[in-house]
Amino acid sequence: MSLDCGVFHTRYEADMGLRPRPLQRLRLGILALFVLVFPFVASPYWLDLANQVAIATVGAIGLNILVGSTGQISLGQGAFMAIGAYTAGLLTLNFGVPWGASVFAACLVTAAAGTFFGLPSLRLKGLYLAIATLAAQEIVEWAMTNWTAVTGGTEAIVLPAPVLFGVRMNTGFNFYWLAVLTAAGTALFAANLLRSRIGRAFEAVRDQDVAASVIGVDVFRTKLLAFATSSFFVGLAGAMIAFHRNIVTWERFTLSTSIVFLAMIIVGGLGSIRGSFLGAALITLLPAMITNLGRAIQDTAPQVASLLPYAQQAVFGIVIILFLIFEPRGLSKLWENLKDYFHVWPFAYRRGESRAG
Amino acid sequence: MDIFLQLTVSGLSTGMIYALAAAGFVVIYKASDVINFAQGDLLLLGTYLIFFSVAQVGLPWSLGVAVTLLLAVAVALAVERLVLRPLVGEPIISMIMVTIGLSSVLRGVTGAIWGPNPRSFDSFLPAGDIVLGPATLSADRVLSIPIALAVLAALGLFFRHTRDGIAMRAIADDQQAALSMGISIPRVFGVAWGLAAVSAALGGIMLAGIVGVSPNVASIGLRVFPAVILGGLDSIAGAVLGGAVIGLLEVYVGFYVGHGLNLVVPYMVLVLVLMVRPYGLFGKEIIERV
Numbered sequence: 001m002s003l004d005c006g007v008f009h010t011r012y013e014a015d016m017g018l019r020p021r022p023l024q025r026l027r028l029g030i031l032a033l034f035v036l037v038f039p040f041v042a043s044p045y046w047l048d049l050a051n052q053v054a055i056a057t058v059g060a061i062g063l064n065i066l067v068g069s070t071g072q073i074s075l076g077q078g079a080f081m082a083i084g085a086y087t088a089g090l091l092t093l094n095f096g097v098p099w100g101a102s103v104f105a106a107c108l109v110t111a112a113a114g115t116f117f118g119l120p121s122l123r124l125k126g127l128y129l130a131i132a133t134l135a136a137q138e139i140v141e142w143a144m145t146n147w148t149a150v151t152g153g154t155e156a157i158v159l160p161a162p163v164l165f166g167v168r169m170n171t172g173f174n175f176y177w178l179a180v181l182t183a184a185g186t187a188l189f190a191a192n193l194l195r196s197r198i199g200r201a202f203e204a205v206r207d208q209d210v211a212a213s214v215i216g217v218d219v220f221r222t223k224l225l226a227f228a229t230s231s232f233f234v235g236l237a238g239a240m241i242a243f244h245r246n247i248v249t250w251e252r253f254t255l256s257t258s259i260v261f262l263a264m265i266i267v268g269g270l271g272s273i274r275g276s277f278l279g280a281a282l283i284t285l286l287p288a289m290i291t292n293l294g295r296a297i298q299d300t301a302p303q304v305a306s307l308l309p310y311a312q313q314a315v316f317g318i319v320i321i322l323f324l325i326f327e328p329r330g331l332s333k334l335w336e337n338l339k340d341y342f343h344v345w346p347f348a349y350r351r352g353e354s355r356a357g
Numbered sequence: 358m359d360i361f362l363q364l365t366v367s368g369l370s371t372g373m374i375y376a377l378a379a380a381g382f383v384v385i386y387k388a389s390d391v392i393n394f395a396q397g398d399l400l401l402l403g404t405y406l407i408f409f410s411v412a413q414v415g416l417p418w419s420l421g422v423a424v425t426l427l428l429a430v431a432v433a434l435a436v437e438r439l440v441l442r443p444l445v446g447e448p449i450i451s452m453i454m455v456t457i458g459l460s461s462v463l464r465g466v467t468g469a470i471w472g473p474n475p476r477s478f479d480s481f482l483p484a485g486d487i488v489l490g491p492a493t494l495s496a497d498r499v500l501s502i503p504i505a506l507a508v509l510a511a512l513g514l515f516f517r518h519t520r521d522g523i524a525m526r527a528i529a530d531d532q533q534a535a536l537s538m539g540i541s542i543p544r545v546f547g548v549a550w551g552l553a554a555v556s557a558a559l560g561g562i563m564l565a566g567i568v569g570v571s572p573n574v575a576s577i578g579l580r581v582f583p584a585v586i587l588g589g590l591d592s593i594a595g596a597v598l599g600g601a602v603i604g605l606l607e608v609y610v611g612f613y614v615g616h617g618l619n620l621v622v623p624y625m626v627l628v629l630v631l632m633v634r635p636y637g638l639f640g641k642e643i644i645e646r647v
Binding site: 071124126127128131136138139145255262263266306307312314315317320324325 | 392620
């Protein structure tokens with residue numbers, strides 16, 4: 001845990017707290033206030049975007065536990081989300097399981113599947129593991145579209161809207177609360193996990209696996225645990241996607257989905273919970289903003305409309321490349337820099353660059 | 358039997374195009390340890406550039422091929438200098454993501470220029486059929502096989518006999534030792550990307566003749582992985598063999614088994630190879646294990 005300059009904790013509670021300082025609490029309060037007020041002032045369009053960001057945050061935190069914290073590269077995010085979405089959808093549709101139970105079951109099934117696909121990590125590292133997960137992605141994609149008896153093939157599965165405390169979650173406004181609570185819960189759990197013994201073991205395996213095993217970390221067990229924990233949340237995100245639109249289709253879980261989520265954690269910041277959220281928000285909102293911009297200038301330049309999808313694709317790539325070259329630690333680090341700048345403002349003193357995020 | 362022969366020729370010609378893309382991938386990986394997810398997009402660039410120079414500008418074929426290769430090399434050199442060079446020594450995840458980003462940019466730009474619809478134009482390969490005993494084979498597919506093999510052989514000879522080729526192998530072997538012998542690493546990285554672009558553009562040119570020009574060409578980039586893993590990540594010969602095997606497997610399974618299984622069979626092979634022999638058929642047996 002990094003300590004800020006001039007901050008001396010005098011109580012254990014403060015020492016253990018996630019947000020011990022008044023300024024941190026104030027910022028958290030402002031964020032909470034914004035989250036509470038937002039749905040009452042936002043249009044349905046913005047509510048829908050907010051819901052997408054919340055779901056993406058859950059998925060990005062899941063992926064970040066595996067890729068950012070444990071250093072195991074996975075291109076199979078889309079496949080795992082598909083497993084979550086299809087499990088939740090099929091349980092609800094075919095067996096009449098209540099949606100809450102089927103979402104939980106989906107998380108467990110995805111965690112099991114993630115552990116299974118994590119088995120090659122015993123032998124394979126880095127590039128080879130990435131290619132193995134690419135194969136897993138392609139095979140699951142094929143199963144989704146061709147195992148017609150179970151998944152319905154390329155047909156969509158249509159689900160009933162979830163009901164919570166007698167309220168149907170079929171509007172953006174109602175779903176918002178569910179999505180935001182889930183995202184906040186996931187973030188809280190992950191933040192606590194990453195500063196526990198298990199989280200430290202994840203980082204030790206990422207930084208130096210041999211050294212980690214020397215100091216008593218069971219490397220293989222830790223990797224499998226990372227795959228399981230990560231897939232649990234990825235499955236949760238998949239199940240939420242299923243219930244958000246009340247529909248499950250295979251197009252939402254392709255290799256491009258995996259790539260979009262990897263982009264979120266790269267742009268946000270590897271191994272950072274705040275980064276997962278910021279990255280999820282940027283990558284989700286970017287195409288929407290480009291579309292809005294395109295619509296805005298459509299009258300003056302009508303040929304722009306047909307170029308929009310390509311502009312989205314190109315900008316997506318450019319954003320990834322620029323972040324990798326100029327700020328590999330992502331938006332999370334930019335936020336740190338901003339805070340550091342104002343920490344001693346207006347004096348010129350800057351703290352060291354090495355402070356952990 | 359005649360069907361089998363037709364399938365074999367079709368599989369081999371597809372496989373040779375995989376091999377051309379895979380060879381470019383291997384060259385880049387060997388020289389700079391970069392895993393190039395944009396290899397399929399270099400192929401795509403090749404098909405659109407030849408379409409542009411021959412069908413849109415109206416150049417004769419020989420000149421069109423030259424222009425295509427020049428432009429492809431220029432793009433590759435620019436990419437190497439502007440995007441890859443700043444990231445030398447970064448972790449694998451950065452390398453993977455930067456080439457994925459690159460692939461997205463290339464797809465966006467080619468899409469914006471040439472649109473989503475498939476285009477077709479007269480190939481330089483003869484369009485007729487070759488009747489061989491009971492089998493009728495399309496001439497362009499038959500001809501593409503020796504052309505690809507010649508290119509790949511030239512690439513192999515380059516590695517064995519030219520100064521840059523040997524420098525590249527030295528860098529792959531030990532970067533520090535190569536540096537101390539006065540080998541310029543930036544130059545070698547540039548040559549590697551240039552060669553990869555040439556190899557992919559030639560594959561793209563043949564593809565443009567055989568199946569036409571469309572954005573789907575880029576999906577071949579993912580087929581490269583089963584081919585190179587099977588053949589061994591750092592072996593040109595392995596890329597040729599891997600490409601051929603994957604191409605053949607796809608058509609055989611597609612015809613005799615069906616169910617779209619031809620699309621996943623390469624990946625099943627890939628998983629199998631990773632389990633049994635992760636360094637592939639011809640790769641160096643050094644693989645980092647935990």
